[in-house]
Amino acid sequence: MAQILSPLPGTFYRASSPDKPPYKADGDAVAVGDVIGLIEVMKSFHEVRSDVAGANVRFVADNEEPVMAGALLAELD
Amino acid sequence: MLKKLLVANRGEIAVRIIRAARDLGIATVAVHSDADATALHVQIADEAVNIGPPAAKKSYLNTEAILKAAEATGADSIHPGYGFLAENAAFSDAVAAKGLTFVGPSGDAIRMMGDKVTARSAAAAAGVPVVPGSAGRVDGIEAARQILIDTGFPVMIKAAAGGGGRGIRIANSLAEFEQAFPQAEAEALAAFGDGGLYMEKVIARARHIEVQVLGDGRDAVHCFERECSLQRRRQKVWEEAPSRALSDRVREELCASAVALARAVGYSGAGTVEYLYDDAADRFYFIEMNTRIQVEHPVTEAITGIDLVAEMLRIAGGEPLRFRQSDLRVKGHAIEVRLNAEDPARDFAPFPGTVGDLRIPGGPGVRFDSMLYPGYQVPPFYDSLLAKLIVHAETREAAITRLVRALDELDIGGMKTTKPLFLALARDADVQAGAVHTRWLEGWLETHSGALAPDPQP
Structure with missing residues (x-):
């Protein structure tokens, strides 16, 4: 099982804007370099790219959840 | 006079407002999110109320939670600071509907100035030149x-x-x-x-000049101008008062036009009328009016000797303006720089972190407005402003020398900040000559990023 951790502290978002679908739905496959969400830090937005590949992504962090650097965002098979 | 003030904000401006209120003998109520439970504004207020989770829309933008906190603590007034709900007409109306005093203009005045078309019409009707x-x-x-x-x-x-x-x-x-x-x-x-x-x-090359006004709903005065031409991504980083670019004649016209607008709309509280000034054509144009206290207000306080936040509180408490225009004079020159939790060597990437040792500059003509203390954890949920360093001296040249002196004294341990940017700017010939415009800094950054490496640690 692989994990995707937050590179930064801030607020986690699963979609690029509230009216857009999430970057990844639960169950999707993730390739290395895929954007899986955004972290908002001090009003600036940073893409979270996966550095691991896997199937069946399961998000542990909720949309708009405050996270610390190193927090578990999602797990992959 | 107000008796108990709730400050609906956080960070350095909440600290600034609480200080002004306490100086006037007004009791203070801080509000805070879960992320700010140990923040300085919470520590120095008489009372504090938790208004919700870290996300601003669930706490500092949550009108209902703020009004509930006011009711629970018996506050008679609310100061919105800047940002968050400061220019939200519905919030001003909601505060008034609860029978509380909003420290700022009426919802109608905020609405008029918040809409580009009605603001422009109001300015034009008051004889203010518009673009x-x-x-x-x-x-x-x-x-x-x-x-x-x-x-x-x-x-x-x-x-x-x-x-x-x-x-x-x-x-x-x-x-x-x-x-x-x-x-x-x-x-x-x-x-x-x-x-x-x-x-x-399109005004291709212009300076950003703004006029501070104070009104009591019947009369208005100006407290001269600020120049904020040094901007990055439309965010001001370095502000001065007065502007070196204006002749006495233009200064007088510009400031008089701001007073005319404030009078025409029966403005109450502190406000700022913003202009573009085209040096080459020697023309100025109204951009907008901000109906709140601004980040850069301390440079005006330095050159006029007025405590603008205290005046806002007095006006909100029902006192008339305490000055006539002829009472106000410019003394010396002031510069403010914004120390943000950003790394200028890495394209100003945000840097939320924990403050280690803290050495704050002091001595004559130096003011440091901040919410920092040793061990403070800067939360990632809000803007990156950590502190404002304000210097005041007899001349602009002496103010720049004093700015470098104060920046050299300043040490915010454990953090990346915009301090190296200001040391580099203070040594730049164009900045020293005041030969700048609103797009100057972005051009300068393209060629000077190498100068922005952090100072070697002592």
């Missing part, structure tokens, strides 16, 4: 051609329903205009469902 362009939406290409007589080229075509820089086109000639206008109309309709367009003359 040549359409008075509102342009009614078709025939009417647009008439407006070109006033604007000349280049001209900006803006989608009425756009915003944040979206839906803007610039035409440099009539040929370009004839092509761009119908395209802009079609694009606006497709993107926003509204094909309405505005037009405005």
Whole structure:
């Protein structure tokens, strides 16, 4: 099982804007370099790219959840 | 007089407002999110109320939670600071509807100045020069051609329903205009469902000059101007008062126009009328009026000796203005720089972290407005402003020398900040000569990023 951790502290978002679908739905496959969400830090937005590949992504962090650097965002098979 | 003030904000401005209130003998209530439970504004207020989770929309933007906190603590007034709910007309109305005093103008005044078209009309009606362009939406290409007589080229075509820089086109000639206008109309309709367009003359190179006003609803005075031309991504980073670029005659006209606008709308509280000043043409143009206290207010306080936040509280408490225009004089020159938790060596990447040792500059002519203390954890959820360093001296040259002295004394341990940017700017010949405009800093950054490595640690 692989994990995707937050590179930064801030607020986690699963979609690029509230009216857009999430970057990844639960169950999707993730390739290395895929954007899986955004972290908002001090009003600036940073893409979270996966550095691991896997199937069946399961998000542990909720949309708009405050996270610390190193927090578990999602797990992959 | 107000008896108990709730401060609906956080960070350095909440600290600033609590200090002013306590100086006047007004009891203070801080509000805070879960992320700010140990923040300085919470520590120094008489009381504190938790108003919700870290996300601003669930706490500092949560009108209901803030009004509940006011009720629970028996506050008679609310100061919104800047940002968050400061220019939210509905919030001002909601505070008043609860029988509380909003420290700032009425909801109607906020609404009028918050809408570009009504603000422009109010300014024009008060005789304030506005940027040549359409008075509102342009009614078709025939009417647009008439407006070109006033604007000349280049001209900006803006989608009425756009915003944040979206839906803007610039035409440099009539040929370009004839092509761009119908395209802009079609694009606006497709993107926003509204094909309405505005037009405005492009002021290619200008300074940002703004006038501080104070009104009590009956009369208004100005507290002279600030120049905030050094901006990055439309964010001011270095502000001064007075502006070196203005002649006495232009200063007088500019400041008088701001007072005329404040009087015309019966303005109450502290406000700022913002202008573009085109040096080459020696013309100034109204941009907007901000109906709140601004980040850079301390430079005005330095040169006038007025405590603007205290005056806001007195006015909100029902006192008339305590000055006539003839009482106000400019003394010396002041500069403020914004120390942000950003790494200038890495394209200003945000740097939320924990403050280690803290060495704060002092001595004559130095002021440091901040919420920092050793061990403070800077939360990632809000803006990056950590501190404002304000220096005041007899002349601009002496103020720049003092700025470097104070920056050298300052040490915010454990953090990356914009301090190296200001040391580099203070040593730049154009900055020293005041030869800058609103797009100067972005050009300078393209060629000077190497100068922004952090100082070697002592």
